[in-house]
Amino acid sequence: MIDPWHAGRVEHAEIRIGFDPSLHLFVGPQYRRADRPAAARIDGVSSLGHAVEALGVPLTEVGALRVDGAPAETAYVPTGGELVEVAAVAKPQHVDGPLKFLLDIHLGTLVRRLRLLGVDAAYENPDIGDAALAARSAAEHRIMLSRDRGLLRRRELFAGAFVYSHRPEEQLEDVLARFAPPLAPWTRCTACNGVLRQTSKEAMHGILPDGTERTYDTFAQCADCGQAYWRGAHAERLDAIVTHAMSRFGNAAQRAAAGSPRA
Structure with missing residues (x-):
């Protein structure tokens, strides 16, 4: 008798994957070596984007993907044996439409400094939850800024960016360097x-x-x-x-x- 729970089971395979050094804070120690890609298991049916996120990297932080040296999309489904290179997002990052931001409750100082420089920066306080934040990002075409990786993985976001530093001075420089918004201080x-x-x-x-x-x-x-x-x-x-x-x-x-x- 055939066990139906094991019929058609997909055998796991592996890819070799390397990350840009700026993405190393998201991944485990075995994926942080610049000289040698590490093995990662895949199931043969999930996308490359899913595999990258499963290793800890939000897709908001991913730039170009290459598979065996050729450009690839996040929807590509690896089958095993490929060499995958994951680059960081290019700076300045292009976003369609006016640059508008939405910050979560943990970035109050950053939002005030962005506004001081004339940057359109919305803020939710008290916390309205990840689902509502993502919905507002999508409805108002605002770039979600957060240190919450789970929030940045929500598919309904218009766009998002991880805020790397805990220090407001470094946070501001990171956002300005990444998106190059027009500045109009005191407005x-x-x-x-x-x-x-x-x-x-x-x-x-x-x-x-x-x-x-x-x-x-x-x-x-x-x-x-x-x-x-x-x-x-x-x-x-x-x-x-x-x-x-x-x-x-x-x-x-x-x-x-x-x-x-x-x-």
Whole structure:
């Protein structure tokens, strides 16, 4: 009698696979050798993309794939014996449409710094869950930024990117280098992502804290939430963030605009 649970069983095979060094943090020690690819088991029916993700690498971080030296797509189904090379995503990364981002609850400092530079960066606080975040990414065509690999593996995402560092300074540089978004410092509300507009001292009467109206002359206000802005005690620290970002990632026109008066 034939055991139906074993009829037609697919025998496992192996591929040899090597990863770009920048992807080594995602994979086990045996896959981190730059001089020699390691063996990985496959089932003969799953895609190459599935195999790469099964080894720990989100497809958001994968660039070119090569199988036995030839370009391959993530949908390719390896059958065994192939040599697979996995490259990191190319920088700057091209994304169709305007560059807009969505950040999860763990990246609050990064979202404020992106907004400081005029980058469209939405943020969910409190946490609404992976499914809702992925749905918003898809609905609004926003690039999901996260350190959660599980979230970045959700198929419904419009696009995504892993944030590699725990340090906000390095996180900001990583995002700017990877996507090269246009920078327009001092044009977005760091609290809600709305657009700032210049306003007069008279228009701000009764809104500002005691003494602020007498001390400062230049103000801006968020068109969405009404938050008021002026050059206060933290101006030098914020100026340093803007100056560094513009010197490294802004074009000539943007650098000139960064020196103009702002709130």
